[in-house]
Amino acid sequence: MITAQVILKPGREKPVKNRHPWIFSGAIKRVEGDPANGDVIDVWNSRARFVARGIYNENSQIRVRLLTWNPNDLIDGDFWRRRLRRAIAGRQALLTSQQTDAFRLVHSEADGLPGLIVDQYGPWLIVQFLSLAVERHRNIIIDILTDLLAPMGIYERSDVDVREQEGLVPVAGPVWGEIPPDLIEILENAHTFLVDIKMGHKTGFYLDQRENRQKVSKYFPDKEILNAFAYTGAFAVYAAHAGARRITNVDSSERMLQMAERNMRRNGFGDREDVYAAADVFEIMRAYENNKWKFDVVILDPPKFAHSKRQVEKATRGYKDINLLGMKLIKPGGVLITFSCSGSVSADLFQKVLFGAAVDAGRHVQIIERLSQGADHPVLLTYPESEYLKGFVCRVW
């Protein structure tokens, strides 16, 4: 029995009916039935008609996370099982792949599971419970995952700040089965990588770039490549495999670069004349420009510059700076492969930033390919915020 209701203000029903999964406090007229944080509640329109069902949390600006628009759906074990099954069914091609054994199984709201991330790394699952809605049901979710996927173990990486916006403390550690080793070996498009699932970024590896790494490999044969924001060398391994002449890897983290070198060795590229530079990308690109050092291909895969809408303006300045510098370093006819993973910077805006950079660099720049996040990171039509990664491949004359 659901005994609490959130009643929407008149005129605020449309996005909810259109299945956007968040209700902000400003859309709510009244709350009835005194729900506790984490309780299942019904959402009614101003005429007291059922619109949706979700989980209530007064600690969050997102007052309700919607789970279903079907009044017959109870939020019970069966419900979570149906949702997890559907997410897994959507990854069937990856689950049976001989080339790849690391990918995202559950992509939060886009899979109808708000705040839940499940990444598979070989026989291990790495999970993030980022909202109270899924935190409250963690035991049943873990039970179902073990039942459906029979992993060797499940490790949690909910050590992220967004948990605090939900009134939850960041946590990390083993949650079920065997404890995974510090470094897990994975296979991605037949390349092997060591992934630091306990200390690495996100759940350890940038799984969302898998398809892009493959797609851009055609630009690498015989080329001099600048791999900026190299992290653990994923683009570098693809580049070496495609026959790149020399790869200059730049990252501010010495530790990540050591992992990048290790990953190169593991794939049989230990005796190449590549460069590993622990430096700030902005500074080193300026130094390369001053020294007139040019590249055939420049890859720019920076961390998220905008964490919210308020940071968009500052972020666009950052994107413009690195892309301007990147364009200047490219030999005529060379290629710029550039990404933004800031959700609040749209593909349109990112394109405008590249336009500004091209004008200031005085270069003739053509978009030759548009890139996005991999198919295991789906974009839900009713939740456009799930689209965050965009990339452009540009020919720079």
Ligand code: SAH
């Ligand atoms: N391309 C990588 C992912 C990049 S993640 C992949 O495919 O796996 C972003 C990386 O940028 C991180 O490794 C971080 O250490 C690095 N970084 C962040 N700011 C930087 C800066 N100003 N200069 C150099 N590296 C930076």
